[in-house]
Amino acid sequence: SINSGNSGGPLFNTDGKVIGVNTAILSPNGLSIGIGYSMSSNVVSKVVEQLVEYGETQRGWLGVRIQNLSEDIAESLGLDNSAGALVTSVPSGPAQDAGIRSGDVIISFDGYDVLDTRTLIRIVGSSEVGKIVTIGLIRDGKEVTVKVELGRFEEAEAQAKRTQKNNSIKII
Numbered sequence: 001s002i003n004s005g006n007s008g009g010p011l012f013n014t015d016g017k018v019i020g021v022n023t024a025i026l027s028p029n030g031l032s033i034g035i036g037y038s039m040s041s042n043v044v045s046k047v048v049e050q051l052v053e054y055g056e057t058q059r060g061w062l063g064v065r066i067q068n069l070s071e072d073i074a075e076s077l078g079l080d081n082s083a084g085a086l087v088t089s090v091p092s093g094p095a096q097d098a099g100i101r102s103g104d105v106i107i108s109f110d111g112y113d114v115l116d117t118r119t120l121i122r123i124v125g126s127s128e129v130g131k132i133v134t135i136g137l138i139r140d141g142k143e144v145t146v147k148v149e150l151g152r153f154e155e156a157e158a159q160a161k162r163t164q165k166n167n168s169i170k171i172i
Helices: 041-054 071-076 094-098 117-125 153-167
Strands: 010-012 018-026 035-040 065-068 085-089 105-109 132-139 142-149
Touching: 018 041, 035 041, 065 117, 085 117, 094 142, 105 117
Parallel strands: none
Antiparallel strands: 010 018, 018 035, 065 085, 085 105, 105 132, 132 142
16 A cells, blocks of 8 residues: 555565655545555666766667557568567757668667567666667668667757747747
8 A cells, every 4th residue: 555645655565675666646536545656666776876976867868759660551661570660750869860760660779679669768768878879770671780879868858848949939
């Protein structure tokens, strides 16, 4: 049972070991009855290490917009299956600098198979900023490998917000 107001508190197993951090309760009546959610201690320990070392969190950033491959899209690209992440656009950033293009299918990232967009997002976000990674792509039916130096997600996000704010002002 997770008590209301215990978000951010430790989640213990039956042996009294901390195995996570409580994040939220989905409750039909606002009490401590319902479904409790927590983050794994594996995730939390990485965040704590970053906070101690840098005073803030740092997530890796590749700089692509992606979508899952449907069976139809995979077939139209001549692929045997729908594993991977389809690059839909490549704004200015690390991926563009490395030559990744719209229409590429990312099938591996830093030695890990990319099953779908969710897998890729998780792996990239947990990667070290500034790390040079090898990415396996399918481009025009052929396997291609590129190396990318990852940027920092938080900086890219702040830049996008500044650009968006500036673009919302129209001069007539």
